[in-house]
Amino acid sequence: xxxxxxxxxxxxxxxxxxxxxxxxxxxxxxxxxxxxxxxxxxxxxxxxxxxxxxxxxxxxxxxxxxxxxxxxxxxxxxxxxxxxxxxxxxxxxxxxxxxxxxxxxxxxxxxxxxxxxxxxxxxxxxxxxxxxxxxxxxxxxxxxxxxxxxxxxxxxxxxxxxxxxxxxxxxxxxxxxxxxxxxxxxxxxxxxxxxxxxxxxxxxxxxxxxxxxxxxxxxxxxxxx
Numbered sequence: 001x002x003x004x005x006x007x008x009x010x011x012x013x014x015x016x017x018x019x020x021x022x023x024x025x026x027x028x029x030x031x032x033x034x035x036x037x038x039x040x041x042x043x044x045x046x047x048x049x050x051x052x053x054x055x056x057x058x059x060x061x062x063x064x065x066x067x068x069x070x071x072x073x074x075x076x077x078x079x080x081x082x083x084x085x086x087x088x089x090x091x092x093x094x095x096x097x098x099x100x101x102x103x104x105x106x107x108x109x110x111x112x113x114x115x116x117x118x119x120x121x122x123x124x125x126x127x128x129x130x131x132x133x134x135x136x137x138x139x140x141x142x143x144x145x146x147x148x149x150x151x152x153x154x155x156x157x158x159x160x161x162x163x164x165x166x167x168x169x170x171x172x173x174x175x176x177x178x179x180x181x182x183x184x185x186x187x188x189x190x191x192x193x194x195x196x197x198x199x200x201x202x203x204x205x206x207x208x209x210x211x212x213x214x215x216x217x218x219x220x221x222x223x224x225x
Contacts (some may be wrong), residue, residue, distance in 0.1 A: 014015040032212050036135050051122060054085060054114070063110045064090035067123050072140035080132045081141060083123035087111025118223050124163050136215045137162025139198040148189060156200045160219045164219040165203055167196035172222050
């Protein structure tokens with residue numbers, strides 16, 4: 001197994017003396033899967049009329065499907081189909097996987113609202129029910145960025161990806177941050193991506209039911225705040 005010194009560079013060691021531990025070595029595994037299912041079903045059922053309204057608005061304001069499906073890299077490096085409400089115009093030839101600010105010309109009018117409120121993420125509850133994701137876990141990346149991971153960084157792929165985590169909270173305004181950079185993709189790869197991977201270890205080390213709900217509540221208040 002790689003040593004901690006090989007996993008994270010010195011500038012990322014100040015948060016904790018603990019480092020990433022693969023899920024299969026954790027001594028305490030809490031029943032987060034049960035809560036993943038219960039919360040996902042509750043939200044999808046209780047908010048079905050609201051989800052239908054979002055779908056109608058997406059169809060009424062731009063051409064294309066309601067749900068955007070894209071391959072992302074999941075646990076153990078296996079690709080899966082990731083769902084979001086569509087927030088961009090279709091037939092877009094721009095292959096940039098990053099959204100640069102809320103004024104990105106590729107984003108539809110309703111898409112701006114969905115992204116700002118994170119409501120575009122709700123279809124991922126279906127991914128959670130399919131056991132491809134958890135509600136809490138590292139955000140799944142596209143293969144393009146995963147291919148840039150170092151061997152040590154690829155340890156993050158031992159965790160099940162999630163809808164939110166500590167990195168999602170810290171980088172809640174990621175698109176606005178990228179909009180300020182001369183080369184957004186280079187900044188993401190060199191600055192944001194390593195930081196996200198480091199933060200993923202924080203939850204992996206403390207995968208308790210308390211932290212699971214703490215991250216969910218922090219995400220909620222971060223979005224509405």
